[in-house]
Amino acid sequence: MRVFLCTDMLKKSWLRAERIGMERLPRMSRRVFTGGSLLTAATLGLPALYAQTQPETRKVTISVDSKNTFYCLPLTISEQLGYFKSEGLEVGISDFESAALALQAVARGSADICSAGFEHTLHLQSMQQMYQSFVLQGRAPQVAFGVSPQNLPGYQSITDLKGKKIGVPALGSSSAMMASMVLSQGGLKAGDASFVGVGKAADGALAALRSGQVDAMSNTDPLMTMLEQKGEVRIISDTRTLKGTMEVFGGPMPAACLFAPLDFVRKNPNTCQALANAMVRGLKWLQTAGPGDIIKTVPESYLLGDRGLYIASFNKVRESISLDGILADEAPRTALKALASFDASIKTGSIDLGKTYTNVFAQRAKERFKA
Template structure:
């Protein structure tokens, strides 16, 4: 019996169906989230430094990517890093320079998406305990508040002081957090100066409690302090995690870049409606003033610039003896692979 002739159209349909049968499972496998439940550590979540994280959480962008993210908030970035190293966190929302510091200790962690393109850290002296301040030399022997010892606020303070010949062991660092406790520590005279992030610093500045002596809340100020671009908050994790859970890392990057895209056009009222009331520290107007001051420091597309990585390494090496420029492989401190795909997806 002769089989019926196969027309060109029926052959094409059959071939298409066969391809679909093969392709659909492949696509599903590619999109499968290997680790849908994650623990994320952050140090001072209410700060603008981590605003993209909060936006992505509050607007449901992590859930939209198939992730269930449990966020633990610590007093500072150094504590969040400890959570990752200790195994109680999968991911950290923290300062990029931690990836360099850890590599200097032969531990490899990698940034997968950038949230801030400037550190947004200001350093100021107390108008109460240092009313006669004239130069950085006056800070020798003083108490300086930072979010937490070893955090990026500590790093910026070290950098600023080193340029005046003051070593880290010639001052006393006090961890004060990033919220009401930081305000109270400065106003009560417990500390003489502070290196911190917004909204805390703008609130102290506008109330006349501090005199700002170094400011990286703008791109111009960052250029003046660091001599170039300086990447700030990012999501980072162990290199092994990135290799084992690439789809999970892609989903995380997608959620953050989605938040960055939203922030590009968000107005003050949008921000107020989205962040928790506790973030406002009791003063809505000052919170919005703080946001306007740091807005340009928020990353646009999640990509970490190569020039910024070099700036961070140079800055750390200038005051941190364990960090040697010729010993650090910057290519192993970050990847733009996930952010690039997320940028294409959301047209960021």
């Protein structure tokens, strides 16, 4: 298992992973970025674009970063309950082990939409690739950061992680970003700790902790709840709650969302509206669904053979799920500030946040379904 230096190496690996395949992505017309009328039509939804109610593209492929996690639960619910079909869409979902691989699928043309963390739209724009989020799934990252009582029995503060190894699902993941923020806030510098990719599978993460390959873990549920229940980790920072997210990031931090190349959003507004409709309908269903309803709806494999664990995990992340698919205006600013605090490649002055997201589609869906 390879070990990577914190922050500096993480940043390089993150950017390198996202650049793979990006060179094949056609450059968009300069008019997309400078033509006020085209950009306004894409982001503000002029009536002319919505005169046609049928999706321009009925068959849509969504690449997903770990679909079986709660991070992407709204997508699974909308799929399982047939909400995409109700909107006249045939949606295929391709599941990947990391956001970098999911992004590559869009870049290479094998997927139209990506379901992953909002922060990737910022990284892509820093590389002159314009992607736009159009419906939010999570209003908190759902990541928990814990230390191993076995490997760090005397842990007292973040500085105790100096020289230690931290397990994350993958380099460049939201879990790695959250861990980097916590380390930075605790006074650790680049290279003071190391990241190790352990994936999101329970067996691999547990083995890494017990064998001493990692001393701490930053990951999502249901894995982190399982590790808590087994006494394998002691949680020291938690963004599964809105309160914990505010403590780490200083504001609302957008998590998983559906985003696509800005050119796709501009050319397919009715398709994006249909997707947003299905997602917001799923979010509304989740507002009143009980744990038993969730268990009956998601695939059996998601439960990891332990329904009690799955329910406990759902209860921990429930408030982090978006209510209506809309990004709070301050959320993208929080994400940009967070990334720029430990990633020198992100220049706040060069990022146009207005091009990274639009609430037009989610707002229309919210009004339609009274979410």
